[in-house]
Amino acid sequence: MSTRGYGEDKTNTDSAELIEIEGDLDTDLEIPDRGNILIISKDQSYLTHGIHKFPAKFFPELPRYLIQKYSEVGQSVLDPMCGSGTVVLEAILNNRVGIGIDIDSIARLITKVKTTPIDNETLKNAVDSLNQQIVLLSKSDEYTPSLPEFHYRDNWFRPFVLKELAIIKDSIKSIGQSHQISNWNDVSDFFHVVMSSIIRDVSNADPHCTRTVLRKKVTKKISPGDTLERFSQRLDRQSEEMKKFSQVVNELQVKNVILPTSTALETGLDAGSIDLAVTSPPYINAVDYPRTHQLEMYWLGLLGDGPLSKVKRKYIGTETVYKDEYRELKVSGLNTLDPVLKQIFKRDPRRAFITYKFFDDMKSQFQEMMRVLKPGSRYCVTIGNNLIREVRVRSHEILVEIAESSVGFELEKQFFSKLIRHFIRIPRKERMQGEWVLIFRKPS
Ligand SMILES: C[S@@+](CC[C@H](N)C(=O)[O-])C[C@H]1O[C@@H](n2cnc3c(N)ncnc32)[C@H](O)[C@@H]1O
Structure with a gap:
């Protein structure tokens, strides 16, 4: 020594x-x-x-x-x-x-999703089903969004953002119930992490601060439809990356994550x-x-x-x-x-x-x-x-x-x-x- x-x-x-x-x-x-x-x-x-x-x-x-x-x-x-x-x-x-x-x-959750491959066919079918369900709920007059309850929810998010996030969350839940998707837990976790990845951006929180804070001066430009659009873009991009990752994993000699x-x-x-x-x-x-990710955790139901x-x-x-x-x-x-x-x-x-x-x-x-x-x-x-x-x-x-x-x-x-x-x-x-x-x- x-x-x-x-x-x-x-x-x-x-x-x-x-x-x-x-x-x-x-x-x-x-x-x-x-x-x-x-x-x-x-x-x-x-x-x-x-x-x-x-x-x-x-x-x-x-x-x-x-x-x-x-x-x-x-x-x-x-x-x-x-x-x-x-x-x-x-x-x-x-x-x-x-x-x-x-x-x-x-x-x-992020670590699990990042390190768990999903086979291409399963993911492609699940993404198609999710996109269809999102369109269906967006157009439906009968749909009542199920919003999570948390403090100052309506200050953190504009009403149309709340509705669009709820559409995504409800669509994930709905396809899990109505479709036979193999490895549903892994697919559902992947969708939830992609959804989580846009939450801070579409909230009213200051985008430049690690802590989740509202500032009077920060006025983000978020229009109706932006949340669904961002989700769709992130889903496309991350599905591509997941496809490449899964191909790489297939060729590995050691396949173990604990x-x-x-x-x-x-x-x-x-x-x-x-x-x-x-x-x-x-x-x-x-x-x-915990404060940095509080909005994401509320939406994902991760806070006890x-x-x-x-x-x-x-x-x-x-x-x-x-x-x-x-x-x-x-x-x-x-x-x-x-x-x-x-x-x-x-x-x-x-x-x-x-x-x-x-x-x-x-x-x-x-x-x-x-x-x-x-x-x-x-x-x-x-x-x-x-x-x-x-x-x-x-x-x-x-x-x-x-x-x-x-x-x-x-x-x-x-x-x-x-x-x-x-x-x-x-x-x-x-x-x-x-x-x-x-x-x-x-x-x-
Ligand atoms: C600097 S971050 C790690 C970032 C990581 N290297 C990466 O690339 O994403 C530190 C992590 O320590 C975790 N942490 C804090 N206290 C912990 C504990 N008692 N046990 C395990 N993890 C803890 C935090 O939740 C946080 O995720």
């Missing part, structure tokens, strides 16, 4: 030469320790990768490189916080067994069973996942009856914390973290606790990965640094200290991956310039 002076400034890679890569990274490429890379992605919509937006989604090229470099054909690749499933899809496309876990129900319903802290996987784990954890202070806050507390990086928890300063015993917690606490005790809790959960996460990984195998984690109440939080250094000194991983290499982000709109000062890629190894 290396003996590093935790807390020293190890973040400066400005002097390192920038390796700029367009498209795929060659597996022979040895990115130097503390090197700097910029990936210009060409594959963000390749096959099913583009089926749904997701905050802080990986460019496929980075996990593809890590999978090819650190695992072999037939081995298992786990993403314990898989989001929209980029790692899982890349794992199966590279003939590995892809395992994806996420606490978030919409993330799980999507357990568990969490990153308690995966339920067997000890010593995993060959490689690759993940990008949530950011502290940046993305509130309980309050959103109950669900939110279980997410790593949660901002749903109680006053009793942050009245007093919590410290971690980590050299890299405690001075930062003290500074944040002076400005904002609640934020200090949120930061503390994030790293405490990440420690449990590393312990779980230490348990499930095979000896000698890697855990690749990407993480950006943050500015919280004007205090710089060097998250990657803190994670390195946790993983090495508290959990027993060895840091093999770290490099900086510069990012060009479009979907995330967080305050300019807090926007990350890129992410650290940390390659840990479980000792043999």
Whole structure:
């Protein structure tokens, strides 16, 4: 294990030469320790990768490189916080067994759809039936749309948008009942994810903000008929991608995807069973996942009856914390973290606790990965640094200290991956310039 002076400034890679890569990274490429890379992605919509937006989604090229470099054909690749499933899809496309876990129900649904092939004939027939049913309901005078009930529904959507979304949803349900469609669950999930992918665009929510918010100034131009038109275009495009994906899957040597319903802290996987784990954890202070997808979750019926806050507390990086928890300063015993917690606490005790809790959960996460990984195998984690109440939080250094000194991983290499982000709109000062890629190894 290396003996590093935790807390020293190890973040400066400005002097390192920038390796700029367009498209795929060659597996022979040895990115130097503390090197700097910029990936210009060409594959963000390749096959099913583009089926749904997701905050802080990986460019496929980075996990593809890590999978090819650190695992072999037939081995298992786990993403314990898989989001929209980029790692899982890349794992199966590279003939590995892809395992994806996420606490978030919409993330799980997107991952399932992205990685589940549907044969061309079945999909074509189902799409034709769906399109016919949509036309039928749109023209019917007797049709009463079944609208989901949720707070401020009529502020989030214009009346004609509500009706058109209901037509899509009701048409999916109706063809499931009236037609004999094989693998109906998979087809229905595919249709619902395509529908979900247009919901934010046709809502009144600010399109530039990851959180779902209404702003007085944002006046989107959405006309009657636009919602159905967008759905039809997305369905055409994604059906084409699904067709190509299914053809690729047919030719794979390894056809295995495992999507357990568990969490990153308690995966339920067997000890010593995993060959490689690759993940990008949530950011502290940046993305509130349930709130980001609340409109989609209402429409898909993915929010249980309980309050959103109950669900939110279980997410790593949660901002749903109680006053009793942050009245007093919590410290971690980590050299890299405690001075930062003290500074944040002076400005904002609640934020200090949120930061503390994030790293405490990440420690449990590393312990779980230490348990499930095979000896000698890697855990690749990407993480950006943050500015919280004007205090710089060097998250990657803190994670390195946790993983090495508290959990027993060895840091093999770290490099900086510069990012060009479009979907995330967080305050300019807090926007990350890129992410650290940390390659840990479980000792043999
Ligand atoms: C940055 S996103 C991952 C994005 C992903 N790499 C992709 O390409 O789409 C982080 C994910 O961590 C998930 N997450 C948060 N807390 C979790 C937990 N306790 N267990 C599993 N997943 C969790 C969030 O729901 C979110 O989907």
